[in-house]
Amino acid sequence: MHHVKDSHEWHFATFGHTHVTLPLPVIVYSGDRGLEVFMSSNFQNHETHEFGKEYAHEGYYIDEHDHLGRVDEGSFVELSITKNVVMMFIVMFILAWIALSAAGHYKKNGAVAPKGAAALIEPIVIFVRDEIAKNSIGPKYKKFVPYLITLFLFIWFGNLLGLLPGAANLTGNIAVTCTLAVLTFIITNVNGNKDYWKHVFATPGVPIPMLLIIVPVEIIGLFTKPFALMVRLFVAITAGHIVILGFIALAFIFESYTIGVVSTLMVTFINIIELLVATIQAYVFTLFTAMYIGGAVAEHAHDDHH
């Protein structure tokens, strides 16, 4: 189970009694002690690499559930660089590298047929711009295309890289998907025009008693849409990882060669399905975001209906 969750150290492999791990920094900010940085290897048993309350260091400890705690029960803010944060930095670095080299190629050569990183990115950018943004948002799509492209590439690369053995599960962390959903919520509502807010608060053509019921439902609907986005991505990726882990664990539980062969085949099959799921979930998140933005900025001609 700890392969799926976030952690204060990055555990790659265990050969017999030697653990190959990478301890990650623990950054804590507390009101009375200021900003402090430790390495997480201080908080663990040095042979077995377990965290525990008894390995306290400088007034902080990490317990068996991998939560940071303070020995004297003061308040603190934890800003550590955990496994998922490192994974996010890696994805950011890869995306920035690809994007900057593609942009450099266009700057140097102008509007010619692309080569290299630009050739990798261009079909994806055109796909997001035409199929997703233009179809869903309509005439005002240009403002939102950068956000949609970033969202699609970030989620896609995060999903795909999380499938590699030894990598961390970036989009399977509900805090990450929550942040993406909050960003979508902010962008949708900041760009909502008068028609959009009128639909939420004073739906046209509805008698007043019904309005008392419909307005709270619409307000709740404002929040459930990003919530559904968040849960959908989180569950799809996490459940996929748990299924893969379950099949790998089967081989260890039964300790027989036949089960080992069968479970390896199942794991390969499910990994292929997970590749498909990674792409589809990235596409669905971006498509739904585009649809919500399109709903917010749409201009209807209401006068001829009512």
Added chain:
Amino acid sequence: MLMSILLTAGYALMGAGIGAGIVAIGAGLGIGRIGGQAMESIARQPEAAGKIQGAMLIIAALIEVVSLFAAVICLLIALNIAGIS
């Protein structure tokens, strides 16, 4: 007293297991229906096969996520009961 606690934990685990099975039935029904109708429509109009396939994959992913959501809830129940008892 211990028997009644164990019995309740047993019922909870059984509930989680049966729940996961029912989730699988639901997902199978939904995605099977989408697949069936997609096959029929491709048979009626083979030129539109690419678009229909694309739409089918997307809707299958949406249904599958709902089923995975319920499966995760069953897993949570099972893990919590195993933690307590």
